[in-house]
Amino acid sequence: MLCRLGFTKGVSMKKLALLGAGLAVVAVTVHAQQTPAELVKQQCASAKVTAEFWHGFTSASQQNVVNALAAEFNKTTPGQCVLPIPQGNYTDLSTKLKASFAAGKVPTMAQAFENNMALYLENDKLADLTKLGFRSNFLTKVFVKAATFNGTVYGAPFNKSVQLLFVNKDLFAKNNVKIPQTLSEMASAARELSGKTGQPAFWFTPSASTFSPIFFTLGGNYDATGKIVLNSPTAIKALDWLLDLVKDKAAKPITSGFINGQLTDTYGMSFDTSAGIPFYKSAAKFNLGITNLPGLKRGTPGTALIQGTHIVVFKDASSEQQKLGAKFLNFAMQPRNSAIFSTQTGYVPSSDLAQDTTEFKAFAAKNPDALLVVKQARYAAFEPRISDWEALRFNILETAIKEAVAGKSSAKDALDKAQKQAEDLLAGKTK
Numbered sequence: 059m060l061c062r063l064g065f066t067k068g069v070s071m072k073k074l075a076l077l078g079a080g081l082a083v084v085a086v087t088v089h090a091q092q093t094p095a096e097l098v099k100q101q102c103a104s105a106k107v108t109a110e111f112w113h114g115f116t117s118a119s120q121q122n123v124v125n126a127l128a129a130e131f132n133k134t135t136p137g138q139c140v141l142p143i144p145q146g147n148y149t150d151l152s153t154k155l156k157a158s159f160a161a162g163k164v165p166t167m168a169q170a171f172e173n174n175m176a177l178y179l180e181n182d183k184l185a186d187l188t189k190l191g192f193r194s195n196f197l198t199k200v201f202v203k204a205a206t207f208n209g210t211v212y213g214a215p216f217n218k219s220v221q222l223l224f225v226n227k228d229l230f231a232k233n234n235v236k237i238p239q240t241l242s243e244m245a246s247a248a249r250e251l252s253g254k255t256g257q258p259a260f261w262f263t264p265s266a267s268t269f270s271p272i273f274f275t276l277g278g279n280y281d282a283t284g285k286i287v288l289n290s291p292t293a294i295k296a297l298d299w300l301l302d303l304v305k306d307k308a309a310k311p312i313t314s315g316f317i318n319g320q321l322t323d324t325y326g327m328s329f330d331t332s333a334g335i336p337f338y339k340s341a342a343k344f345n346l347g348i349t350n351l352p353g354l355k356r357g358t359p360g361t362a363l364i365q366g367t368h369i370v371v372f373k374d375a376s377s378e379q380q381k382l383g384a385k386f387l388n389f390a391m392q393p394r395n396s397a398i399f400s401t402q403t404g405y406v407p408s409s410d411l412a413q414d415t416t417e418f419k420a421f422a423a424k425n426p427d428a429l430l431v432v433k434q435a436r437y438a439a440f441e442p443r444i445s446d447w448e449a450l451r452f453n454i455l456e457t458a459i460k461e462a463v464a465g466k467s468s469a470k471d472a473l474d475k476a477q478k479q480a481e482d483l484l485a486g487k488t489k
């Protein structure tokens with residue numbers, strides 16, 4: 059019996075609901091016992107050319123979506139196949155790629171943040187996508203710009219995310235507190251809720267991913283002067299905003315795992331990636347609310363950090379593999395495919411054309427959060443596109459945030475120390 063992808067073994071009914079209506083559209087017709095991963099494996103077993111696509115998706119649902127997309131593409135290229143291979147999380151992925159450069163065993167494609175792209179370019183590893191036939195002229199300009207270095211496009215905006223505010227509507231309603239639209243309303247709401255329940259209402263990961271949207275919303279920019287500055291007055295203000303809430307027991311750090319994996323009745327709100335939408339929706343046992351980020355004034359959202367990755371093609375792959383890679387990227391960027399990917403995952407559609415598809419519109423009619431994602435993408439910014447940024451954001455900035463949140467130092471002391479460490483790293487004095 060043939061059936062739709064969503065009903066294959068290994069995809070639970072809960073996951074199915076999570077993946078949403080989109081899957082039914084992109085669904086590949088596969089055997090009842092075959093998962094998308096198995097189908098791709100089968101396609102690749104008989105292929106003459108295989109293009110490995112290394113990615114950092116760790117969840118079964120996201121892996122399924124990627125495998126289903128690859129399976130659908132592979133049907134259009136008999137004898138050639140794209141093989142998605144999970145490499146752990148994003149940082150595991152970049153670590154493995156760096157090792158693969160040294161070992162001379164580079165895949166055809168991989169996900170990459172902008173700073174990863176800068177690093178891979180320094181190693182002369184990236185292929186010029188336009189030369190390979192990749193079409194980017196219709197894609198969302200800020201994403202293409204982010205993937206463009208020295209006038210050359212090196213990445214396809216496959217899974218770019220923006221952050222949103224997730225809320226426990228029941229907790230707000232029960233305590234008669236309004237869902238905040240500004241950072242100051244958010245601080246008041248967190249204090250009010252926490253005062254009433256006796257539990258911190260605002261949950262956050264003590265990380266650059268939480269800090270950046272607060273910093274950006276307050277007008278901050280890490281490299282406004284062409285030099286990386288982590289301890290600007292705006293950065294100190296942003297960290298103090300967070301620390302004051304922690305001191306008042308209105309906010310609590312979630313130090314390991316995703317917030318969406320730990321939701322309880324006393325959870326009030328969090329900033330999180332739009333890629334988290336399906337996870338929050340399936341985990342919340344309360345009425346989940348999703349809104350744009352709180353801004354400085356009502357009616358204007360705050361500025362999100364754009365996360366998620368581009369897909370790059372590596373020069374060391376054979377010319378056939380590189381061409382196949384670019385073909386896959388064109389396929390993934392097709393408005394309908396990008397629309398369906400977006401509805402399944404919460405990632406931003408890669409073009410206006412994708413937003414205009416009947417698939418996206420039908421989904422958004424039932425899931426208004428899809429429109430919030432599109433709107434938030436107009437109020438969003440990137441972290442610096444320099445090769446050292448991964449180390450700066452995780453080893454230096456995140457450490458400073460954690461120390462301050464743990465009460466070990468003030469915002470100013472933590473960020474001053476981070477600045478010194480950043481300067482040493484950028485000057486090559488440390489690694």
Ligand code: FGO
Nearest residue numbers: 115116117148149171219267316331333334337365366448
């Ligand atoms: C994640 C990471 C970076 C960089 C930002 C960088 C490296 C951040 C942040 C650190 O694709 P996004 O929007 O969302 C992730 C996606 C794939 O895993 O799904 C999200 N997810 C997964 C499972 C789940 O239960 N809930 C959920 O939300 C997941 O967050 O990327 C956001 C989170 C982090 O990975 O801890 O991007 N990030 N800049 N990572 N290596 N380098 O420069």
